[in-house]
Amino acid sequence: MTAGLTTAQLTEKHQPTLDQALATIRSRGYWSPYPEHPKAYGADGVPGSLGAEEGHAAFEALRGKRFELDQPGTDGWTATESSPYGLELGIEYPHADVDVLLAAQRAAMPAWRDAGPRARAAVCLEILARINARTHEFAHAVMHTSGQAFMMAFQAGGPHAQDRGLEAVAYAYAAQTEAAPPEAEWVKPQGKREPLELRKAFTTVPRGIGLVIGCNTFPTWNGFPGLFASLATGNAVLVKPHPRAVLPLALTVRIAREVLRDAGFAPDLVALAAERQDEGIAKTLAVRPEIRVIDYTGSTAFGDWLETNARQAQVFTEKAGVNTVVVDSTDDYKGMLSNLAFSLSLYSGQMCTTPQNLLVPREGIATDAGHKSYDEVVADLAGAVDKLLGDDARANALLGAIVNDQVSARIDAAAQLGEVALASRTVANPDFPGATVRTPVIVKLDGAKPDAEAAYLSECFGPVAFAVAVDSTEAAVGLLRRTVREKGAMTVGAYTTSPEAERLIEEACLEECAQLSLNLTGGVYVNQTAAFSDYHGSGGNPAANAVLCDSAFVAPRFRTVEVRRPVAPAAQA
Amino acid sequence: MTAGLTTAQLTEKHQPTLDQALATIRSRGYWSPYPEHPKAYGADGVPGSLGAEEGHAAFEALRGKRFELDQPGTDGWTATESSPYGLELGIEYPHADVDVLLAAQRAAMPAWRDAGPRARAAVCLEILARINARTHEFAHAVMHTSGQAFMMAFQAGGPHAQDRGLEAVAYAYAAQTEAAPPEAEWVKPQGKREPLELRKAFTTVPRGIGLVIGCNTFPTWNGFPGLFASLATGNAVLVKPHPRAVLPLALTVRIAREVLRDAGFAPDLVALAAERQDEGIAKTLAVRPEIRVIDYTGSTAFGDWLETNARQAQVFTEKAGVNTVVVDSTDDYKGMLSNLAFSLSLYSGQMCTTPQNLLVPREGIATDAGHKSYDEVVADLAGAVDKLLGDDARANALLGAIVNDQVSARIDAAAQLGEVALASRTVANPDFPGATVRTPVIVKLDGAKPDAEAAYLSECFGPVAFAVAVDSTEAAVGLLRRTVREKGAMTVGAYTTSPEAERLIEEACLEECAQLSLNLTGGVYVNQTAAFSDYHGSGGNPAANAVLCDSAFVAPRFRTVEVRRPVAPAAQA
Structure with missing residues (x-):
């Protein structure tokens, strides 16, 4: 287990990365802190990272076992994956009693809210750093759920997905800190009379619990933006993976819970809702009053259903399109x-x-x-x-x-x-x-x-x-x-x-x-987009109502609550 | 008539005001460029403004007449107002053939889009400046539609509403310019091979036509934020006033059309949709495919209806609440x-x-x-x-x-x-x-x-x-x-x-x-909020899904379209 880290330590550790991400989403040039070459990981590479063999061994060690998550409200186990490569996975995930799990998630939120945008960003970047160190393990997990070839699973499921997560954290941080300073003095002149004076405190508050509904083909790449955007803005996040692509997001949830615990927060801020075959829990979860943000990638039919029925939530969807x-x-x-x-x-x-x-x-x-x-x-x-x-x-x-x-x-x-x-x-x-x-x-x-x-x-x-x-x-x-x-x-x-x-x-x-x-004729392809620079979709046509990532993707995930009070006489003197 | 003004001239004229607004939405102190005292207007006050008597005369001159707007598709005239003070208004407004009017609005949009965020902000600030100069006229219009007493109609319907409009322009400008630079170079290293290089152009594009559904009690204060947020982000705006509070928004539309024409744009970017008694055109308009943004203040029943049915639009609502x-x-x-x-x-x-x-x-x-x-x-x-x-x-x-x-x-x-x-x-x-x-x-x-x-x-x-x-x-x-x-x-x-x-x-x-x-015990009251500093509502409880104003109120009103192309060989040399 990793030793506990204060949020101040995490902030110091990750601030340069966050600053660079904040600069790059404005300049939109090329940048990534996460190497995309497999050889960059292991003993001589990213510190503390798993090399190719270690990553493969870590993946193999998961097969045929229960995937423990130590979540409250586990009422059974479920295994629904089968590798498109024919590999037997046989991994069982905890199945949740949603009433218990959502209650635990809500209870965890006030302390996460009080931590503020900077500490939340630092915790998110630590989660991403630990995911990055295990990119080789994730590569096999993505490969054997999505069917992607190894190199693509490694890159798109690894560093490129991590880039998208980091990008979401940067947008979330920028939006929250721009919304208001923590405190403001408001002094309105009144001619010859005493001015009106108020002291105002502004707090970023979460909307509630964010539900991430994962897809089969890009569980991490399409899942990370919503997950990190909601988490960084103070919400708890419940991850409902596609039943055929659970492992990459289960690993993500486990790492997130570890980091949260290490940093002194309740791990239940991030939880997994794996479902039984044909259980269809997304429909049930999506209309729960606790769920206030939904991120979805998948069919137009269910995306439209969510937009129409999950009225209590802000719904971000990526659906079908014709390119x-x-x-x-x-x-x-x-x-x-x-x-x-x-x-x-x-x-x-x-x-x-x-x-x-x-x-x-x-x-x-x-x-x-x-x-x-x-x-x-x-x-x-x-x-x-x-x-x-x-x-x-x-x-x-x-x-x-x-x-x-x-x-x-x-x-x-x-x-x-x-x-x-x-x-x-x-x-x-x-x-x-x-x-x-x-x-x-x-x-x-x-x-x-x-x-x-x-x-x-x-x-x-x-x-x-x-x-x-x-x-x-x-x-x-x-x-x-x-x-x-x-x-x-x-x-x-x-x-x-x-x-x-x-x-x-x-x-x-x-x-x-x-x-x-x-006129793409070289080594850049129409189907590839780069985080920090390219928008993924436009959000303005029927294929998606959101892009990964921009301000519109993060700003509705939080609100700002103001407490205003007269300036105390002592302070006026 | 005012002489034509280039957008460059308007930008120069209004940049200091915009800059101060941009600074104040971040610092959230007290500020307003629009004086709130009636005596600040007239010969010795705001340049070019109407004084008390001139404003009253201007209002009186509107009574008992047709309110000409020179909009395309006018198919009749309608008068639905009656002053809560018992004053006979007798003003007839053009009634629109919506098919003709919406088509004209759409046709006006590409040039407005191409003008860019800075020019659009300048045009919006000119509209606000001309509205400000006629604050005395607006005060009577607001008084005799909302029933507000004169001083409140003057202040809340005048400078305070103008503040909220300016605030929306500032948020819109910030969100658009932060979204992306107009151009970016993207250079991705490829080890020993030639780097991948792309030139990227980013354009803010509108969602479509914004529909503003006005309310009876605060036609300008509640109407300006959505109107200016949509217009400043490149959308055309159709204003559907409350049938009992048409005049303040009709004046607004007329001034906006004048300024747009003077600045070389199609006036149809802002238009009025006055309705006949009990016609209920908001329901028809709200689900038109051209309408992509809706701003509404009013009953919970119709707000909920809009949120459920106007699925093609981004819907911002302020509904009932219990304070x-x-x-x-x-x-x-x-x-x-x-x-x-x-x-x-x-x-x-x-x-x-x-x-x-x-x-x-x-x-x-x-x-x-x-x-x-x-x-x-x-x-x-x-x-x-x-x-x-x-x-x-x-x-x-x-x-x-x-x-x-x-x-x-x-x-x-x-x-x-x-x-x-x-x-x-x-x-x-x-x-x-x-x-x-x-x-x-x-x-x-x-x-x-x-x-x-x-x-x-x-x-x-x-x-x-x-x-x-x-x-x-x-x-x-x-x-x-x-x-x-x-x-x-x-x-x-x-x-x-x-x-x-x-x-x-x-x-x-x-x-x-x-x-x-x-603990408010002095001259600030719980029911008053100040633009640039206080949020109006939280957007996070059932009374409203938006605040006036924040990033979440403007960011979904536009999208960013990227055109990327390989760097031309000549440019690489």
């Missing part, structure tokens, strides 16, 4: 194809940011390699994906595993929707024979045919791309607008060398509120 | 009584911040004038109110007029609920014989009797106070907690000399999220 790439022209045809091929393949397209619809003028496009017809563009893209994934080892490292059977079914169904430009291939994974590994399918659709609309105007989550032939770039922009407005989008990509086309696409994204990546 | 004063002890008995008497009397208790329930231990309280029994405290308070309002001229100047018949009916009904400690008196107003002027009624209730609960646990809007006998100060705090949690509260007051009681009351307000005024 578009407009292909107008390029001065780097090869770069465009290889960039798009990578975007479609990464984690088998199971990212909320993966492009789905590639809009290509049916007359073709101008490129540095000459004019390319619609058919040529689609065939060349299929070839680029084929080439990228030609080697099975590389394919496995990029694709990861299919997260559930519904994704596989969608791949097969998509092939019936139109002419298949690239068929999905099944790749064997020698390390994990139980894994389902599939390459993307690319289907050609005619944007002018009404019966194709149903396909390209719905989210087809997984490695499915539609190459939609459109009448012109103007038509592409029209369809882009309609798609964002009606279906939402986390990302928009575009390739063009025409200033006029660029202006049209930019204006569409500004008006429909979507984040745009232009 | 409590805990009376534990005091070292200034006379000061306490006169302060409370004023609070109960001001604008006949028709403020959302007026105390309703005075909780007094049935054993009595300790004071500097000796122990006072419950009966004595209530009788002495009744005496203080009687004394304050003993002179009819003074009573009229403090009470104003009853805003509608429902308030009168509540006064009469309240007298049936328990022992009347102070009966409501009807005061004649020699200037306006048609005005209904009533003094407060104070009714004694026993907090231990369940049948009294229905009375003191509902909002009884108007000059009705319940002196509730409770078992102890602890019981008072318990009832305070329950009242805030179940019914909401805009204000809480307390009188105590006991550190232990003070601690209990403070903790209750922190946990239940209510703004507390302690």
Whole structure:
């Protein structure tokens, strides 16, 4: 066990990191305190961190056992995970009597509130530091719940998720300290009479308990922002993980509880609500009066349900969307194809940011390699994906595993929707024979045919791309607008060398509120966003009502209570 | 007509005011750029402002005429106001074809978005400056729609409302400029390889059209924050005034349109939606897809309806609440009584911040004038109110007029609920014989009797106070907690000399999220809040989901759209 640490010690330890985060969310350049290379961890790396073998051993030691959390109100145990790689996990998590657990969480809150924004930020940064030190362990946990390949699970589930958590702490700290000074003197002149004088004390108070409803594909990356934003603003946090991705968030909760206890706070400020198979406790929890903030990533149906029914809570949702790439022209045809091929393949397209619809003028496009017809563009893209994934080892490292059977079914169904430009291939994974590994399918659709609309105007989550032939770039922009407005989008990509086309696409994204990546041909991909610099989604179209992270994501999580009193006569003298 | 002004000129003109507002929302001391004394306006006062007689004449010139606004889509005229003072207003306002008007508003938005936060703030400050110059005219407009007495209409409807508008502009400006710089370079090291480099452009984009649903009692004070917060963040604003309080907001819309036109923007960025008697257009407007932000002050029933049904919009509401004063002890008995008497009397208790329930231990309280029994405290308070309002001229100047018949009916009904400690008196107003002027009624209730609960646990809007006998100060705090949690509260007051009681009351307000005024015995009253320093409500209890004003009130009104592109080779060289 780690020795107790005062909040003053934690504040001193973490203040430089917090200061840098505060500066970077304003400047929005590149920065991260958490190394993203696996070799940066272990004996010669981040102090106190687990190396590759230690991290793997720590993960292995969790398998087939009860995951103890020492939470109040545990009324049973539940195991609902199965690794997309076929590995038997067999980990049982405590199941909570919600009445007992929520009561304990509420009881813990006044002391956490009284600690103030700076101490809370320091405790949050200590939690993140301890999570960071165990990145190798988290990598296996994320890999074997989400199906991400190891390197992606390591980076996106590790340092990149930690970045997003830190970013949320920075926004939360800034919002609270900007809201009001702890004390103020208010002196209103009254002409020749004595001025009116009041002393005012301002306290940041929490809304209540924040509920984080985790997702299957990015349990930490999508879970940390809400968790840390709520915690840093003084709320307790109840984490309801996806039943197939409990471990990464259970580890998170355990570490958070350790740090809170070490720092002299009640560990119940962070707790886990693991559910039994098909129990559906999110619906019950979401409308409890104690729950005042909800962070959710998942289906549009349940997101809409939460927004409509959890009226007592501030609800932040990320839901389904349809991401578009407009292909107008390029001065780097090869770069465009290889960039798009990578975007479609990464984690088998199971990212909320993966492009789905590639809009290509049916007359073709101008490129540095000459004019390319619609058919040529689609065939060349299929070839680029084929080439990228030609080697099975590389394919496995990029694709990861299919997260559930519904994704596989969608791949097969998509092939019936139109002419298949690239068929999905099944790749064997020698390390994990139980894994389902599939390459993307690319289907050609005619944007002018009404019966194709149903396909390209719905989210087809997984490695499915539609190459939609459109009448012109103007038509592409029209369809882009309609798609964002009606279906939402986390990302928009575009390739063009025409200033006029660029202006049209930019204006569409500004008006429909979507984040745009232009002419990516190198090592940055439309589906990747960097904390402190890129917003994740816009919060202004149907794909999400929030971004990770901005002021609107943290400011409604707390309130400021003022106590004002006359200045005492002694103080006036 | 005023000559055209460039946004650069407006920015230069108003930057010092904006800077001071930005500093004051952080320091929360006293400040206002808008003088609150009527004599500060006119020839020798604020440059270009109307003096008392000019303002009155300007108001008189509006009576009995059509109020021209030059809005698109006017399909008729409507007159729904009647002065609580009995004055015939007879002003007809344009009625809008909403399809035409909303389309015009949308069309105006891209240029307003492109102007950027600084220019928008400057235009908003020019609107406020021109409103300020016509404060005398507004005072009559507010008086003859809300029923406020002239001095209150002048101050609360004039400079204090303008302060709240300016405060909203300052918060909006801060939130937008903090969200992101206009441009950023992002350079991610890649070890020995070339770094990844992106150029990123960030644009504040509006959510859509903001709908301001005005109230009868404080059309400008409650209307300006939402109006200016939405406008300053790039949205167009449609103002739907209360049918009995159109004029103050119609004047506001007309001035805003003038300034927008002068500054080179489409005036349709601000428009009026006056309704016909019983037309109920708020319900129709609130669910239009173009409406993305709603600001509402009014009944809990319609506020709840908006929160549940206007799912496409960010909804900010101020609803009903039950305000409590805990009376534990005091070292200034006379000061306490006169302060409370004023609070109960001001604008006949028709403020959302007026105390309703005075909780007094049935054993009595300790004071500097000796122990006072419950009966004595209530009788002495009744005496203080009687004394304050003993002179009819003074009573009229403090009470104003009853805003509608429902308030009168509540006064009469309240007298049936328990022992009347102070009966409501009807005061004649020699200037306006048609005005209904009533003094407060104070009714004694026993907090231990369940049948009294229905009375003191509902909002009884108007000059009705319940002196509730409770078992102890602890019981008072318990009832305070329950009242805030179940019914909401805009204000809480307390009188105590006991550190232990003070601690209990403070903790209750922190946990239940209510703004507390302690031991007010001088010239500051629990029902008054000052812009830049006091929050109006907490946003954390059922009385309101927002405060006027803080970051949470402005941050969700805009989004930030990022366009990222590789750094061009030329720029890299």
